[in-house]
Amino acid sequence: MTRDRVWPWVACSAAGPALFGTFYTATHHLPASPVWTSVYRVVPAAVALLVWRPVLPAGPWWRRSLILGGLNFAAFFVLQAVAAHRLPGGIVAIVIACQSMLVPVLAVALLGERVRLFQVAAAALGVMGVALLVEGATTGLDWIGLVAAAGAAFSAATGFTLTKKWGLPPHVGPVTATGWQLFGGAALLVLAAFLVEGTPPGLDAAGVLAVAWVSLGATALAFSLLFTGLHKLPSAAGVSVLALTAPLVAALLGWAAGERLSGLQWVGMAVIAGAVVAGQRAQRGRASTQDVAGAAHGVTSVRGATR
Structure with a gap:
């Protein structure tokens, strides 16, 4: 795949995790109930995408949407919230960042993807960068929190890889398929929320915003961008490294809000940025079927990505 065709889709994919990083600036306005917080996050997103593209799944896509929604949204968000309540944020960030090292393994096993050594090295380098970025915030361990964080990383990595493996049904774009996943995740989360946490907590004006x-x-927007790039780019392992932009953006927003960053943390940010760029080298190695079709149809390819 040529560089001029790769980088627009890489930028599209990277914008998704960058938007994930803004989540942490809003957490203090959200209720402390991890499952209901996940419901509040997923249900409106699912409704928005289904209203935008009111197309329902057909055949095996009902089951697939439920599985992917459970992995990418329901399990991941709840486990992430549990880990965040029991561990320092730095530990959670490091463990969840390890998903970028799990995806190459799953890509080989489930996709038959040829993962190169430098891709694994880039992912490992990115995790090291996250460790530097959160230095000083990694004291205090809780085994339940560690298991939850590891479960969140594994759930996200598995859902991400299966999203690539199953692709898209005919005449359905990534945004529509993302809405299906969100709907499946929302159904599981609402059921779990009532069973585990009871009635939903209230929200004040700041909470609503x-x-x-x-x-x-x-x-909604973040996952639509990420999954659009995932379906367009040939290497799932390469796209997974882009998830490391989330802690990078979160740290930059904290710095913009007045938090002080040490020299070591700035080095960590530079390491993450280098790992993200290095991890995309494989995207130029081979073109996917969708990209070949996109080259023939020009702008039509780009429009199809927003369906």
């Missing part, structure tokens, strides 16, 4: 942003911006 926070929910509006994290559901529409940091979830």
Whole structure:
């Protein structure tokens, strides 16, 4: 795949995790109930995408949407919230960042993808960068929190890889398919929320605004961008490294809000940025079927990505 065709889709994919990073600036306005917080994040996002493209799944896509929604949204968000309540944020960030090292393994096993050594090295380098970025915030361990964080990383990596493996049904774009996943995740989350946490907590005005942003911006738009790039680019392992932009953006937003970053943390940010760029080298190695078709149809390819 040529460089001029790769980088627009890489930028599209990277914008998704960058939007994820804004989630942490809104967390103090959200309720402390991890499952209901996940419901508030996923349900409006699912509704927005299904209203935007009111197409329902057919055949095996009902089952696939439920599985992918459970992995990418329901399990991941709840486990991430549990880990965040029991561990320092730095530990959670490091463990969840390890998903970028799990995806290459799953890509080989489930996709038959040829993963190169430099891709694994880039992912490992990115995790090291996250460790530097959160230095000083990694004290205090809780085994339940560690298991939850590891489960979140594995759930996200598995859902990500299966999203690539199953692709898209005919005449359906990535945004529509993302809405199906969100709908499946929302159904599981609502059921779990009532069973585990009872009635939903209330929201004040700031909470409503926070929910509006994290559901529409940091979830619906973010995952639509990420999965669009995932379906367009040939290497799932390469796209997974882009998830490391989330802690990078979160740190930059904290710095913009007045938080002080040490020299070591700035080095960590540079390491993450280098790892993200290095991880995309494989995207130029081979073209996917969708990209070949896109080259023939020009602008039509780009429009199809927003369906």
